Amino acid sequence: MDITRRAGFAAALLATPALAQGWPERPIRIIVAFPAGSVTDTLFRNLTEALSRELGQPVFVENRAGGNGVVGSIAARGAGNDGHTWLVLSVTNGALNPYTVRNLAYHPLQDFDQIGLVAEAPYMLVAPPDGARNLAELLERARARPNALTFSHGNSSSLIASAMLNRMAGVEMTAVPYRGGPEALTDVIAGRIDS
Template identity: 65%
Template sequence: MIQRRLLLAAAPSLLAAPALAQSWPDRPIRLIVGFPAGSVTDSLARMIAEPLGRELGQPVVIDNRPGGNGVVGTMALKGAAPDGHTVGILSVTNGALNTYLVRNLGYDPIRDFTPIGFLAEAPYVLVVNPNNPARTTADLMEQARRRPGALTFSHGNASSLIGTELMNRTAGVSMLPVPVRGGPDALTEVMAGRIDCTLTDLVAGLTQVRDGRVRALGVTSREPTPLAPDIPPIARDVPGFELIVWFGVSAPANTPAPVVSRFNAALEKVLGSAELRERLGRLGYAPRSMPPTEWQRFLQGQITDLTRLAREVGLEPS
């Protein structure tokens, strides 16, 4: 009798789960991007939005909320209703590095969000103004050695900051960081000649390289990227250097499991499309799918590893 009563009590929730999965989504899905239009995160979001919307049967609308190295947008995601109609991108910056670099951070990437799945990873490219005589990363490092503390680098997010500080430390030089609003602004400062160099997203950097507005010195991956095989890895001149940026999708905490499961299945189908993979590859992204539990473990591991790295290169919370 007790078991029967328990089954009867559980019946409404057991029936509700399939019904929820079938009825969701019943309106457009908002995809929050905590970085400005034109940033690497924004570019990726716009690439997946249309095919993901087709798969889910509702439009996926990009909502850019830049500011505070992704904090503004991530806080907006935290405060959204956990009904599956608002999701956001967690990247190496707002998903991992901010937990160490931002004092009194208003969110916890693990506790405050429900994992949905991984998206992609990509390298950065190191660029200088075309008037700079440096032709290689080694040339730039030699400039920095001859003029300690005189060269500057712009950064619009924490991953670019830590990447350049890692290059500083590995090469034994000291270039000064200049924070700006986002990756596009960091690149603009170099094009204008106000800043010496920056690590920028691959496609934006290559576009400006082709237009003659900046010169590429190296990529942050250990191997040349197929998108620009003529640009050598920074590690050729700074042995041991590597920086890969990554992106995943999460929802507010307590988003229902049936919604998460269906969203992840749609995401995996989209990322498995040969056409989309080819398009993402042209922009320097390597798509990779993960189930929610694996994405959560990956995120936790990155928080641990990048916190250690930030401490090693001497960065302090602010």
């Protein structure tokens, strides 16, 4: 069973007891705390048709990207607690934000009910077509030119992963922040960013 079918099946199972009680009474809004075109956005857009059929109500995705998931989280918190608005946020961002965002306007464990894990996605290190062909070559280039090479990050978890690579490998690459993964990847492919 592929990830999309497993996620749809899990959502259907979670919804079954609520269906007996008349839920949902109106469309379901899924707030994706990442930009359009991100892995998370694509996954949930692919699930909406199956979820709509299973729940008997329209299900739609609304992207609320920015601030490592803070923008989407605030929008979801303000929507009320009736089960008609869902928030999709990475576990990493949900766990890191209380420690990396000053004066966070919500508490992830008190303001939200966690439903479950939908999918897992690994981190990938990529380079432009004319860039480093493997990790060893990237690190060799970084050692030869401290702070001259750049790496993109679309959220705090990818920033932390890149910073860990810098520290563990003893290199210094410059972080370039992006609103999300699609924009970061676009600039890597275009050769504006080294990784």
